Amino acid sequence: MYEMSLAEGVRAIVEDAARSQGLTRITAVVLEIGELANVEIDALRFCFDAVMQNTVAAGARLEIASVPGRGWCMQCADTVPVARLYDPCPRCGSYQVQATGGTEMRVKEIEVGRDTGDLAEEPTTRT
Numbered sequence: 001m002y003e004m005s006l007a008e009g010v011r012a013i014v015e016d017a018a019r020s021q022g023l024t025r026i027t028a029v030v031l032e033i034g035e036l037a038n039v040e041i042d043a044l045r046f047c048f049d050a051v052m053q054n055t056v057a058a059g060a061r062l063e064i065a066s067v068p069g070r071g072w073c074m075q076c077a078d079t080v081p082v083a084r085l086y087d088p089c090p091r092c093g094s095y096q097v098q099a100t101g102g103t104e105m106r107v108k109e110i111e112v113g114r115d116t117g118d119l120a121e122e123p124t125t126r127t
């Protein structure tokens with residue numbers, strides 16, 4: 001399952017962050033997921049809960065921040081909104097649209113339990 005490998009990737013990032021920053025408890029993970037990333041959010045939530053068992057993030061809340069899809073239309077020579085990969089340009093109908101945003105998933109924030117509401121910044125991770 002694709003979502004399982006994504007969840008395992010998130011676990012690796014969370015565990016690295018916990019190790020390097022000496023975190024003992026993570027209460028929430030905020031993920032940015034592009035609308036074009038083709039991620040089943042429900043499946044990802046299920047996998048997240050499963051892979052985080054017996055880690056510092058066991059029982060952590062998973063928060064999803066959706067990133068809108070964007071593409072470069074060759075005909076319009078402009079950036080246009082893209083609802084789904086391989087959709088035509090919403091302005092001119094051309095299929096020569098190259099996705100430029102909303103295809104990635106990254107860990108945006110990790111919330112730690114030690115100090116309430118404290119957020120640790122994480123580096124961008126592309127899938």
Ligand SMILES: [Zn+2]
Nearest residue numbers: 073076089092
């Ligand atoms: Zn266009």
